[in-house]
Amino acid sequence: MSVQTAPEGATKTNPFLPANPALERRRAWENRFATGLVTAAFVLAMIPLFSLLWVAISHGIKRLSPYFLSVSMNGVYGGMDAGGIYHAIIGTLLITGWATIISVPIGIFTAIYLVEYGNNSRLARMTTFFVDVMTGIPSIVAGLFAAAAFHLLVGPGYRAGIMGAVALSVLMIPTVVRSSEEMLRLVPNELREASYALGVPKWLTIVKVVLRTAATGLTTSVMLAIARVIGETAPLLITVGVLDKINNNVFSGRMMTLPVFVYREYSQGLVPCRPDQVDCITTINYDRAWAAALVLIIIVMGLNLIARLVAYLFAPKGRV
Secondary structure, eight states: OOOOOOOTTOOSSOTTSOOOHHHHHHHHHHHHHHHHHHHHHHHHHHHHHHHHHHHHHHHHTTTOOHHHHHOOOTTOOTTOSOOOSHHHHHHHHHHHHHHHHHHHHHHHHHHHIIIIIOTTOHHHHHHHHHHHHHHTSOHHHHHHHHHHHHHHHTOTTOOOHHHHHHHHHHHHHHHHHHHHHHHHHTSOHHHHHHHHHTTOOHHHHIIIIIHHHTHHHHHHHHHHHHHHHTTOOHHHHHHTOOOSSOOOOTTSSOOOOHHHHHHHHHHHOOOOOOTTOSSOOTTHHHHHHHHHHHHHHHHHHHHHHHHHHHHHHHSOTTOO
């Protein structure tokens, strides 16, 4: 039996075709061009990111200290070299946490319906349409919606952290639904069919097979939603307001959050200090704003690391 051999000078892509030097040179040039284009796009995308991090760190690190993280702004006025963001950190974590508690179950259950039960029905198509519409609504509209809803349910003049949580959940739900839907669709149908073949009911297949397989993607979806809303300012100004004291009760009273704190401090501008004032810093408001912005970035990075850890622990064996 004779063995067919490749002709001399054959190409690497198809060894049984004669080589074409001009074609090979063009392909090599196109490959280098595409590689350079992708690398340049990556560098351009990284420039704003590293620039933002550098500016936030260079401006905020000089004010960041354990004292700044452990006190509130109660009793602080003018250019006093005092005050911190403890009350804003507590408000941000509580409001964002309650928004997550509200939006994540609704968003994931909606995604499960669209993928597992919708079957392109009329209700599923309407749900997808309204979710897409909600994805593009301005954040100020979500704040007005929450304020109007609590005005009808509780009464005028009511301000509480739960109002801000509801406003943020309106912004989070579409993100959770769309991203979770995509993650659930990536689960191979063979896994579902194997589970059904063993006599496992559909709801248990979803819980034990589908959700566990998509755990990493679902966690990422939730983190994307949190990152989408944790820096919102407009809806919180309307629903929660501002407060210089510590308030741990999201159901009563105004609260301060980091985005609102940054906006308030930066908008106050320079402090007019007299020449004879010793304990007065002209740029104290800008310093506090940059330090609070840096803390907000650190919190987002910490939440992403926690999400990675949770996804790793709950992911099926052999998957990350």
